[in-house]
Each structure stands twice: as structure tokens, then as C-alpha cells.
Amino acid sequence: MSIIQIRHLYKTFGTGESAVHALEDINLDIQEGEIYGIIGLSGAGKSTLVRCMNLLERPTSGTVIVDGKDMTSLSDRELRLARRNVTMIFQSFNLLMQRTVLKNVCFPMEISGVPAAKARKRALELLELVGLSEKADAYPSQLSGGQKQRVAIARALATDPKVLLCDEATSALDPTTTASILGLLKDLNEKLGVTVVVITHQMSVIEEICSRVAILDGGILAEQGKVEDIFSDPHTDAARRLVYPGGVSIQQYPAGTRAIRVAFNGGTVYQPLIATLAIDLGVKVNILGADTRNIEGKAFGTMLLALPDDPNSAAKALSYIRAQPNVSAEEVEYHA
Amino acid sequence: MLETISAFWAEYGTVLTDGVWDTLFMVVVSTVFAYLIGVPLGVALIVTQPQGIRPHRGVYRVLDWIVNIGRSIPFIILMVAVMPFTRLVVGTTIGVKGAIPPLVISAAPFIARMVETSLSEVDAGVVEAAQSMGASTLQTVWKVYLPEAKPSLILGGAISLVTILAYTAIAGTVGAGGLGDIAVRYGHQRGITSVMWVTVVFLVILVQVVQLVFNWLSRRIDKRLDQTADAKKFAPLELLARFVHTK
Numbered sequence: 001m002s003i004i005q006i007r008h009l010y011k012t013f014g015t016g017e018s019a020v021h022a023l024e025d026i027n028l029d030i031q032e033g034e035i036y037g038i039i040g041l042s043g044a045g046k047s048t049l050v051r052c053m054n055l056l057e058r059p060t061s062g063t064v065i066v067d068g069k070d071m072t073s074l075s076d077r078e079l080r081l082a083r084r085n086v087t088m089i090f091q092s093f094n095l096l097m098q099r100t101v102l103k104n105v106c107f108p109m110e111i112s113g114v115p116a117a118k119a120r121k122r123a124l125e126l127l128e129l130v131g132l133s134e135k136a137d138a139y140p141s142q143l144s145g146g147q148k149q150r151v152a153i154a155r156a157l158a159t160d161p162k163v164l165l166c167d168e169a170t171s172a173l174d175p176t177t178t179a180s181i182l183g184l185l186k187d188l189n190e191k192l193g194v195t196v197v198v199i200t201h202q203m204s205v206i207e208e209i210c211s212r213v214a215i216l217d218g219g220i221l222a223e224q225g226k227v228e229d230i231f232s233d234p235h236t237d238a239a240r241r242l243v244y245p246g247g248v249s250i251q252q253y254p255a256g257t258r259a260i261r262v263a264f265n266g267g268t269v270y271q272p273l274i275a276t277l278a279i280d281l282g283v284k285v286n287i288l289g290a291d292t293r294n295i296e297g298k299a300f301g302t303m304l305l306a307l308p309d310d311p312n313s314a315a316k317a318l319s320y321i322r323a324q325p326n327v328s329a330e331e332v333e334y335h336a
Numbered sequence: 337m338l339e340t341i342s343a344f345w346a347e348y349g350t351v352l353t354d355g356v357w358d359t360l361f362m363v364v365v366s367t368v369f370a371y372l373i374g375v376p377l378g379v380a381l382i383v384t385q386p387q388g389i390r391p392h393r394g395v396y397r398v399l400d401w402i403v404n405i406g407r408s409i410p411f412i413i414l415m416v417a418v419m420p421f422t423r424l425v426v427g428t429t430i431g432v433k434g435a436i437p438p439l440v441i442s443a444a445p446f447i448a449r450m451v452e453t454s455l456s457e458v459d460a461g462v463v464e465a466a467q468s469m470g471a472s473t474l475q476t477v478w479k480v481y482l483p484e485a486k487p488s489l490i491l492g493g494a495i496s497l498v499t500i501l502a503y504t505a506i507a508g509t510v511g512a513g514g515l516g517d518i519a520v521r522y523g524h525q526r527g528i529t530s531v532m533w534v535t536v537v538f539l540v541i542l543v544q545v546v547q548l549v550f551n552w553l554s555r556r557i558d559k560r561l562d563q564t565a566d567a568k569k570f571a572p573l574e575l576l577a578r579f580v581h582t583k
Contacts, residue, residue, distance in 0.1 A: 054468055083470035094465035098483050098559045108469040111479065139559040152465075159469070 003162060003195050004030040004053060009062035011048055022048045023219045026062070030212075032162070035189050035196040037210035037227070039203065039242060045219040046199045050165050053197065054086045055079055067162050084112055087156035091168035093148040095140040101127065101151050102136040108158045119158075126154040130184060146177035153184065163195045164188075170205060175300055179266060182208045203242050204300065207231070207263055207328075215239050231261065232330040244289060244304055258307040258314055259332045260321070264292055264299040267326030274305075276320075283308060283317045304332070348531050351518060356538055358432050359514035362504045366439035367497055373444035374496075377403065378451025379477055389463060390473050406445030411503050414442050415510060435504065435512035443500050450496055454488035455481050487558035494550035498543050505539070515539055 011023040022045045030036045040046045051057035052064055055071045064071045066086055074082055087108070095104050102123050109119035127133050130150040140148055149169060156164055166185065170178040186209045189196050198210060206213050206227060214224035217238030223230060234243045243261065262273075277283050285305045292301030307314040321329045377399060383389055384396040409417070415438040419429045422437040458481055466480045482489070508516020515535040523532025555561060 056464060056468055080470035080472060083468060088465070088468040090461055090465060092459075092461050094459065094461040096462060096480065096484060097459075098486060098557075107466075107479070111466075111469060111471045111475045141560045141562075155469075 001032050002029040003032040003067055004028070004197070005063075005065040006052070007063045007065075009049075009052060009064065010060045011045075011052060011057060012060045021219055023052070023059075026221050028214060028221065028224070030163075030195060030197060032195055033189070033193050034212060035186065035198060035210050037198045037200065037206040037213040038216060039200055039206055039213060040216035040238075041201060041241075043218075044216040046201075046216050047167055049216065050088075050167050050197060050199045053163070053165060054083050054088060056088075084108065084159035085161050086163040086165060087159060087161040088165040088167060089149065089152045089156050089169045091171045093140070093145070093152045093172075095148055095151055095155075097140050100137050100139055101132065101143070104140065104151055105154045105158055108155060112159060122158065123154070126157055127151075129157075129188075130154045144177075145173050146181060149173065149177075149181050150184065153181075153188070157188070157192070157194070161194060163197060166196060166198045168199055168201070171200065171202070175266070175298070178205070179208070185209060203302070204263070204265070208265065215242060228330065232332060244302075258309075259288060260305050260307060260318060260329045261332050262303045262305060262321055262327060262329045264301055264303075265326045265328065266298040266300060267324065273321065273324060273327070277317055281313075281316055281320060283313045283320075285317055299326075344530065348522070348534070351522075352515075352531070352534060352538070355513075355515045355518040355535065356542075359501070359504055359516070359539075359542070362432050362435050362439065362507070362512070362514055363497060363500050366436050366443060366504075367493075367500050369436070369440040370443035370447050370496070370500070373440070374447025375451050377444065377448035378455065379481070381448065381452045382455045382481065383473060383477065387460075389467060389476055403445040403448050406441070407449065409442075411438070411442045411506050412509070414438055415507060430511045432513040435507040435514075439500060439503055439507065442503060443496065446499060447492075447496050450492035451489065454485045454492050457488055458484045487554040487560075490550055490554040490557070494547050497546050497550075501539065501542060501546075 006026055006028040009023055009026040009028075010021070013020045013022055026049060038046050038049060048057055052059050053066060053071075055064070055074075059072060062072075066082065069078075069082055071079065071082060096107065099107070102120070105123035105126055106116075106119045109122065110116075114122070124133065124136065127136055130153055132147060132150050132154070135143060135147065135151075140151065143151065152169075153164075164185075169185075170181050173181060182205065185196055185198075188194055189209075196209075198205060200206060210227050212225065213227050213230055215222045215230070215236070215238050217236070222236040222238040223234065230239055231243055234240045274285060274287065277285060285307060288304040288306050290301070290303040292299055292303060305317075307317055318329060318331070321327060381396065381399055381403070384392040384399070386393070386396070388396075415435075418438050418441055421441075422429045422434055425437050426433045428434045462484060463476060463480055466476050471479065504512065504514050505516030505519070508514055508518070509520050511517065515538055519532045519535040522528045523535070556563070
């Protein structure tokens with residue numbers, strides 16, 4: 001069953017000649033209990049799209065149905081109630097700086113009229129869930145970025161929402177902290193069954209936790225589908241730009257070239273993958289494109305490798321790469 | 337030297353201490369009333385502004401216009417202009433009581449702007465977060481805007497107090513009572529400049545104390561700052577901070 005259903009959504013800012021079409025004819029179905037990714041470059045309209053889901057932005061036209069309710073038709077009061085069901089976390093955390101961690105988590109319960117003692121008890125449980133019990137009486141300014149986002153997550157879960165919207169929730173965090181926050185989101189999704197919508201400009205985030213993904217490009221939904229399908233077989237330019245390292249595309253090479261996309265998800269950099277492949281297995285691969293970074297001794301990023309023509313060596317190379325810890329690889333399909 | 341001082345104090349001591357109390361009375365009472373009008377006005381400006389949480393072009397324009405008009409009339413003219421109103425409210429247009437209504441009318445728009453500025457410093461993201469959780473307009477004002485802006489509002493309070501203090505001195509020129517009145521009557525009209533200088537010293541001390549206390553208080557309750565190190569340096573004011581903090 002789809003928990004979020006978006007039909008023919010348009011959002012235009014301004015009027016006349018200065019009008020900006022932020023979103024055009026978006027159609028989207030997000031299933032209950034899944035982790036859905038929306039990716040795009042900055043200015044693609046992803047923040048506007050996610051804000052149309054809880055109506056922080058009112059769509060110019062189209063329908064947004066969340067958990068069976070048509071959000072655009074609700075009265076102010078009904079909308080406030082509905083928002084407790086679709087909560088949100090942000091890139092800049094947006095915690096109340098003059099309140100303790102505990103009081104921040106109590107905040108949504110306070111405004112929905114939960115008795116103070118009950119709210120406190122629930123807030124402590126939530127802090128335990130995100131692993132921050134010992135910080136209950138601290139103030140946000142005393143926390144690290146990752147800890148602040150954990151508090152924000154606890155706060156967002158306080159009203160038992162069906163959907164958690166994450167607007168670039170890890171973009172202000174370093175890779176290690178990002179991984180731990182993504183892990184937490186995945187964990188909460190499994191434990192609580194909360195549907196998670198992830199907005200990001202980083203392919204690695206999608207790869208890490210999402211089951212399905214939509215690619216937004218210039219306010220238009222360029223492509224959507226299962227993450228592995230889009231990764232192995234991107235159909236649009238927008239998708240290719242995001243999927244292939246440095247924008248390199250297999251299309252630039254002769255037909256019949258077999259290529260794989262290798263993703264490094266934080267394994268050690270002291271593991272010379274390509275060299276081992278060549279020396280130990282005697283398989284030579286050609287690096288078509290690479291965008292990898294060494295962060296605190298860990299490798300992150302992607303590579304596009306051309307496999308040898310010989311099917312045996314190609315299979316050997318693929319199975320060798322797939323056997324490495326923290327490395328994943330998919331074959332990229334060729335389009336004429 | 338000591339004799340000169342005690343002789344001076346014997347003659348003018350009562351006048352001066354009465355003047356200090358009159359000034360403090362006028363400042364405190366007018367500030368309280370001006371805040372009662374200025375805070376809702378400032379809040380209304382923030383809430384109804386085009387990017388506000390409840391934008392309303394008409395209401396915003398009218399309020400903005402009223403505040404600008406109020407702020408552009410010089411205090412001394414306003415005082416004379418509102419005399420009929422003053423008589424209606426407090427029964428007189430002179431003395432300490434007569435000064436309070438014009439002080440309130442003049443300070444309220446000023447305070448509305450101060451409050452508006454303080455509230456506009458609240459992170460828009462935090463306000464958006466509250467909205468995303470289903471907070472009503474009133475809840476957003478009461479639980480987000482005002483508490484998050486508290487340190488800034490306190491600093492604004494010092495500015496408002498000092499401004500009103502300056503107004504009371506102007507009010508003194510038309511017989512309002514207080515230190516300004518004493519300075520004009522003794523220093524200007526009778527030529528006893530020593531009295532005038534003493535009133536100046538008192539005014540300087542008042543301003544310094546207000547600024548010091550409010551600065552410290554603002555820092556002390558601001559949870560964005562590290563509260564472990566310098567918090568205890570001002571021990572006598574700890575009690576005051578605790579009072580404000582528990583609100």
C-alpha cells in the first residue's frame with residue numbers, strides 16, 4: 001500500500017515572467033515501510049518536493065495523499081494534526097538552542113497536549129533508542145553534529161509518525177557520522193516500521209539505505225525505480241550524471257564493452273584492489289572513471305571499470321571484487 | 337572637602353534622592369506598560385510579515401505604519417500632543433504621573449521594533465521545524481520565538497530602559513519630576529550647576545548599572561554559551577538569574 005501518493009504535482013514560485021517552476025508534473029508512490037530516496041543536484045527541487053509532503057510548501061496544483069489523507073484539502077487544524085504523522089529532520093538539525101535535549105524531545109508532545117510526566121518518560125525512552133540517554137540534561141550547543149541529529153531524530157519520532165522525512169539529514173556530517181546516522185535510520189525503519197523518505201545529493205546515501213529512488217532534475221522526475229536497477233542501468237542523462245563517477249559514461253566506449261560500477265563503502269584504503277587483481281589473478285581491468293576519496297583511512301566513492309573481453313577473466317574479476325569487504329559491484333548495461 | 341560635601345548633601349540630599357526615586361518610578365512603570373503594548377505589537381509584526389508564519393499583508397502594513405509614525409514623532413512634541421489623553425487617563429499632565437502616559441506611548445513602538453528585531457534573529461529553520469511538528473501560531477510564538485530570543489530580548493530591554501531614562505529627562509523640562517526636572521530647575525533656572533552635575537553623575541551610574549546587569553543576565557541565561565566558566569563570577573546576581581530562568 002502506498003503511504004504517500006503524489007499526482008500531477010506542480011509548484012511555481014512567483015508569477016508572470018519571474019515565475020520559477022520548481023516542480024513540474026511530479027507523480028510518485030512511496031510504499032509503507034520502505035526507505036525511499038529522492039536525489040538530485042542542488043536546485044533540482046528536492047527540498048520543495050519534500051516540503052510538499054507535509055505541506056510546509058503548498059503545491060500550486062496536484063494532489064498529495066499521505067496515509068489516506070489529501071493534505072491539500074485539510075483545514076489548518078486538521079493539517080497540524082496530520083503533521084504529527086509526517087515528521088521531519090533537517091540538514092541543520094533545527095533544535096531549540098535554549099532547551100535541554102530532553103525538553104527538545106518533549107517539544108512535539110508538549111504542543112500536542114501529552115501530559116508532562118508521560119512526555120518525559122517517552123522522551124527518555126526515545127533518547128535511549130537513539131543512544132543518547134546520558135545527554136538528556138545537556139544543551140544542544142554542547143553536542144556534536146551527529147549527536148544533534150540523533151536528538152532531532154528522537155524528537156521527530158516522539159509523536160509516533162508513520163513517515164519520517166529527512167531533508168539532507170547527513171549533508172552537514174562527516175562520512176563516519178553519516179554512516180552511523182544512516183545506520184540508525186535503517187534500524188528505526190526495521191524496528192518501528194516507519195517509512196523513511198531521504199532527500200540527498202549524495203549517491204552514497206541512497207546506496208547505503210534506500211530500496212527505491214527517484215531522480216529529480218530541474219524540477220522534473222527524470223527516473224524512478226529500484227536502486228539496483230537505476231545503478232546498473234540508468235536511462236536518463238540526469239541519472240547517468242549521478243551514477244557514473246565524474247560523469248563518465250559507458251556510452252562513450254565501443255559497443256560490447258563490458259563494464260562494472262564498483263562502490264567503495266568505507267573499506268580500508270590500504271587494500272590495493274586493482275593491483276591485486278592484476279598481479280594475483282592476472283586480470284587486467286581498465287579504469288574508465290573514478291571518483292574515490294580517502295577519508296580517515298577509509299575509501300569512499302565509485303569507479304567504473306571495463307572488464308576484459310575474455311568471459312572467464314571477466315567473471316573471475318567480478319567475483320573477486322564482490323568478495324571484498326565494503327565493496328559492491330554491479331554490471332553496467334550498454335545502451336545504443 | 338568633606339564639609340563641603342556634607343553641607344551640599346544637607347541642602348540638596350532629599351531633593352536628589354527623591355529625584356532618583358521619581359526617575360526610577362517613571363522608568364520602571366513606563367517600561368512595564370510599554371512592554372505590555374510593545375511585545376504583542378512586535379510579535380504581530382513578525383508573525384504577519386510576508387515571510388512570517390501567518391502572513392497577512394493588510395495587518396502587517398497597518399501595524400508597520402503605526403509603529404513608524406509612533407517612532408517618527410519626537411518625544412517632546414508627542415508629550416504635548418497627547419496632553420488631553422494624559423489628563424483623561426491619570427488626571428494630570430504634570431509631575432511623575434503626568435509623564436507616564438506619553439512615555440508609554442512613545443516607547444511602545446520603539447519596543448515593538450526592538451522585539452521584532454530580536455525575534456527575527458531566531459533561526460528560521462527552528463521555526464520551520466516547529467511548524468513541521470504541527471505547532472499552532474500561538475505555540476510557535478510562546479514556545480519557540482520568545483524563549484529562543486530571550487537573551488536578545490534582555491539585551492533589548494537594557495536599550496529600552498536607557499532610552500526611556502533619557503525620555504524622562506526630556507519630560508523633566510516640562511515639569512515631569514525626577515532627575516531631569518531637578519537638573520533643569522536647579523542647574524538651568526537657578527544657576528546651581530553643582531546640583532546639575534550630581535544629577536548627571538546619578539544618571540550615568542543608573543545607565544551603567546542597567547547595562548551591566550542586563551548584559552550579564554543575557555549571557556547567563558543563554559544556553560548557547562558555555563555556562564561553566566564565568567557564570568559564578570557575578571554571584572550576587574545568581575538569584576536574579578534563577579528567578580528569570582524559572583520565569
